[in-house]
Amino acid sequence: xxxxxxxxxxxxxxxxxxxxxxxxxxxxxxxxxxxxxxxxxxxxxxxxxxxxxxxxxxxxxxxxxxxxxxxxxxxxxxxxxxxxxxxxxxxxxxxxxxxxxxxxxxxxxxxxxxxxxxxxxxxxxxxxxxxxxxxxxxxxxxxxxxxxxxxxxxxxxxxxxxxxxxxxxxxxxxxxxxxxxxxxxxxxxxxxxxxxxxxxxxxxxxxxxxxxxxxxxxxxxxxx
Ligand code: ADP
Ligand code: ADP
Numbered sequence: 001x002x003x004x005x006x007x008x009x010x011x012x013x014x015x016x017x018x019x020x021x022x023x024x025x026x027x028x029x030x031x032x033x034x035x036x037x038x039x040x041x042x043x044x045x046x047x048x049x050x051x052x053x054x055x056x057x058x059x060x061x062x063x064x065x066x067x068x069x070x071x072x073x074x075x076x077x078x079x080x081x082x083x084x085x086x087x088x089x090x091x092x093x094x095x096x097x098x099x100x101x102x103x104x105x106x107x108x109x110x111x112x113x114x115x116x117x118x119x120x121x122x123x124x125x126x127x128x129x130x131x132x133x134x135x136x137x138x139x140x141x142x143x144x145x146x147x148x149x150x151x152x153x154x155x156x157x158x159x160x161x162x163x164x165x166x167x168x169x170x171x172x173x174x175x176x177x178x179x180x181x182x183x184x185x186x187x188x189x190x191x192x193x194x195x196x197x198x199x200x201x202x203x204x205x206x207x208x209x210x211x212x213x214x215x216x217x218x219x220x221x222x223x224x
Contacts, residue, residue, distance in 0.1 A: 001026045001190060002047065002158055006056035009042050016042040018213045019056065024158065029181065029191040031204035038210040040194040041162055047192060048081055048160040049073035060158075078107070082156035082189075086166040088147020090135040096122055097131040100150045107154060121149040125179050141172035148180045155187055162194045170199065177203050 002024040009017040017039045024030050024047075032040045045051035047058060049065050058065045060080070065073060077083070090099045100118035105111070122128045125145040127138075135143050144164065151159055164180070165173030181203050184191055195201050209216040 001061055002192075003059045004043070004047055004053075004056060005059070007043065007046050007053045007058065008055040009039075009046060009051065009053050016213055017046070017053070020210070020213070020215060022047070022208055024190050024192055027185075027188045027190055028206065029184065029193060029204045031193045031195055031201040031207045032210065033195060033201050033207055034210035034216065036196065039213040040196075040210055042213075043210065044160050044162050044192055044194050048083060049077060050083075078103070079154070080157045082151040082154065082159045084147055084151040084159060084161040084164045086163040088135075088144050088150070090143055090147055090150070092135050095132050095134055096127065096138070096146045099135070099146055100153050103150060103154045117153060118149070121153050122146065124183050125149045125176075139172075141168050141176060144168060144172075144176050145179065148176060148183075152180075152183055152187070152189070156189055159184065159189055159191045161191060163196070164193070165195070165197070165200055170197075173197070174199055 004020060004022045007017050007020045020043055022043070032043055034040055042051065046053045049058070053066060091102070094102070097115055097118045100121055101114035104114035104117055119128055119131050122131055125148055127142055127145045130138055130142055130146070135146070138146070144167070148164070165177050168176060177200055193204055201207050
């Protein structure tokens with residue numbers, strides 16, 4: 001459903017990606033792993049249409065996203081894609097339920113309907129009791145559960161997650177990811193998951209290993 005071919009990207013004279021091919025199937029969870037600085041985040045940002053690749057094509061459901069305008073890609077990120085980063089970037093002034101409801105309100109849902117859906121999603125991540133708390137009153141793991149609920153509330157077709165458990169200890173990280181994988185399996189979303197942690201990569205269906213901006217031909221991942 002999502003295919004990157006020959007993705008190449010430099011920051012000034014620093015090459016970050018040198019012709020990377022990647023495919024993500026419908027409902028598939030693909031981990032992108034490899035050492036720090038190998039290009040994982042850059043690849044994820046290119047696939048999600050947040051960064052423009054210098055060369056190569058990115059095809060989503062038979063459409064070449066590299067030919068789309070920024071406005072069209074931005075719209076696609078709201079409708080079909082969801083993003084989740086290391087720090088969930090919850091809005092500190094809003095409660096958990098308000099944070100999770102936000103994407104629905106932006107998509108035109110009514111307040112009551114959005115609130116009910118948000119609490120339902122918080123419940124799926126085991127944090128419905130925190131619905132009226134602000135992020136500052138929650139632990140890192142609780143915040144990341146809320147951020148995951150917010151990333152999933154619009155039921156995107158593809159979730160892009162960049163080290164979503166990177167700020168958590170191992171136990172919390174695995175719990176958050178396990179909850180996310182369960183929810184994602186239920187609704188059939190695909191996930192592109194950047195991680196450098198073997199226990200996290202183990203949740204993926206498939207692992208793609210980068211070294212110095214290219215696919216590692218040995219394919220030996222962090223868990224190998
Ligand atoms: P990873 O996610 O695997 O740590 P990144 O994609 O963040 O790797 O980075 C790949 C390479 O590109 C690294 O050499 C990094 O220093 C460089 N890089 C990443 N982002 C930028 C940026 N905004 N400006 C300059 N160089 C960058
Ligand atoms: P991660 O690999 O977890 O994404 P990084 O520390 O590589 O974390 O990158 C964090 C942010 O800093 C990203 O937005 C990335 O683009 C930027 N960045 C990474 N390396 C560089 C660099 N050499 N120069 C400027 N910005 C960078």
